[in-house]
Amino acid sequence: MEKYLKPDRLVVDASKSDAAHTWNHWKKSFHIFLDAVSTTIFKYISDMDDYNTAMDILEAVFVQPKNTIFCRNLLGTRLQQTDESVDQYLQALNKLAKDCEFQAVTATQAKDNYARDAFINGISSNHIRQRLLENKKLDLSTAYDQALTLEMAQKQLASYSLQNSLNASDSTVRSEVTESDDQ
Template identity: 65%
Template sequence: MAPLEEILPYISRDSPRLSRNTAPKQAKTKLLINLISLAIFKFVSDIDDYNSAMDVLENVFIQPKNIIFSRHLLVTRRQQPDETVDQYVRVLKKLTKDCEFRAVTEEQARDEYIREALINGISSNHIRQRILENRTLDLKTAYDQALTLETAPKQLVSYSIQNSIAAIWTEEVDDDPPAYER
């Protein structure tokens, strides 16, 4: 049996093999089961409906797109030394596949460019990593998240100092005998 990546074009909802198939849904389900391996079958073994089985398989095996990371890959891709301009442009076009571009207003485009510049130009790799964990992200959220991640270590130091002072104060108080014992 083939892995799911190889058979996905055959079993997807818009597959010519299944969409032109005028057989009842039960026949489509049987065809689907015959195309998948035993390891994949375990996910749909108790499902009789073709559409439900496809929903389960898509949820398990198709990774959701991370638009932010896809756009980051696009804007940070540089031409390789041995790469022609034609090859470079083809790679750039291929990278746009998962970027999900859409018509936007001038203000939205400006905010998206600022967000991309923020992600690309921020000096902290930790902050960049945390921002790139988002699948979608607007400028305000990216800014708020970066600001929070930047200030968190400073606030943590403040908590540590306060906890140290409290611990010292508690030790000093514990060292003095209670008034009734004096």
């Protein structure tokens, strides 16, 4: 969303001689701001009757749920940059960790989560890794099942492509043989 010139907080003493001038300036700035914002935000909440409902709708529009699987992948694969101090690296890791939505879990759940994250990070196929990272929630068993399915599909596609290229080259050879027989 574009940045608009928003009005400052209204601080005015009604007994001062410039109170009217300050009020009019603030009011004009506020209306300019509302006109600019109305094309982007008000279209979502124009039919709302109360503040809480409007805020819930705006929250749903602008705050998208985090994909914890992807966030944990970013955290698990983040390496220290060459120009980055140890302190800066740790701060970057802590910032990435905030989006991972870690929760208190049992030792078995922690083991499965860590194994799932290592499994996704270590997969050699970028295509399979990408597809696994598209999941918002994913346990180790489901990740394994999806990876197997995707790997099988890749192999079948390669086999299909090879078969089509062999059929195409076989047709070319037959057509060349037919042409030479005709001459």
